[in-house]
Amino acid sequence: MNENAxxxxxxxxRELLSQLRIDGRAPVSVLAGALGVSRATIQNRIDRLLASGALLGFTVRVREDHGDSTIRAVMMIEILGKSTTEVIKKLRGMPELNKLHTTNGKWDLVAEIHTDSLQSFDRVLREVRLIDGVSNSETSMLLTSV
Structure with missing residues (x-):
């Protein structure tokens, strides 16, 4: 398939993607039964979705509240000048940054932080703030999901 198409x-x-969001490891035969089509149809759709780039792959989803001792926070990051690409490369190398988002407004990036202790959390904050190009940050700990 043409990459630009x-x-x-x-x-x-849409129904197949919905089923895969629920269980990305579901066997093709189970997906076919749930959607009322043949296994070959499901396999062809999955192959086409992967080839087109519409489906990027399959992953493990972990419950947000799985580790009661996990410290979670969001960090808004302001970047100096045109160093966004370099800052993003460095941030992606930090395993405690669960997700990284670009944004608009005062902040350039939003990072979702997950650590197992306050000591690790403090270290991550310090490491992010020491990255060349990071000019400012503001962090809020996430207490309870409602």
Missing amino acids: KYIFDDLD
Whole structure:
């Protein structure tokens, strides 16, 4: 498939993606049964979604509240000048940064931080603030999901 061509989803694609979001490890036969089509149809759809780049892959999802001792926070980061690409490369190398988002407004990036202790949390904050190009940051700990 042409990499530049935009993939057009139909109802079966949307239903398949919905099922894969629920269980990315579901066997093709189970997906076929749930969607009322053949295994070959499901396998062809998955192959086409992967080839087009519409489906990037399969991953493990972990419950947010799985580790009661996990310290979670969001850190808003302001970047100096045009060093965004370099800062992002350095931040991606930090395993405690669960997700990294670009944004608009005062802050350039938002990082989701997960650590196992306050000591690790403090170290991560310090390491982020020491990255060349990071000019300012503001961090809020996440207490309870509601």
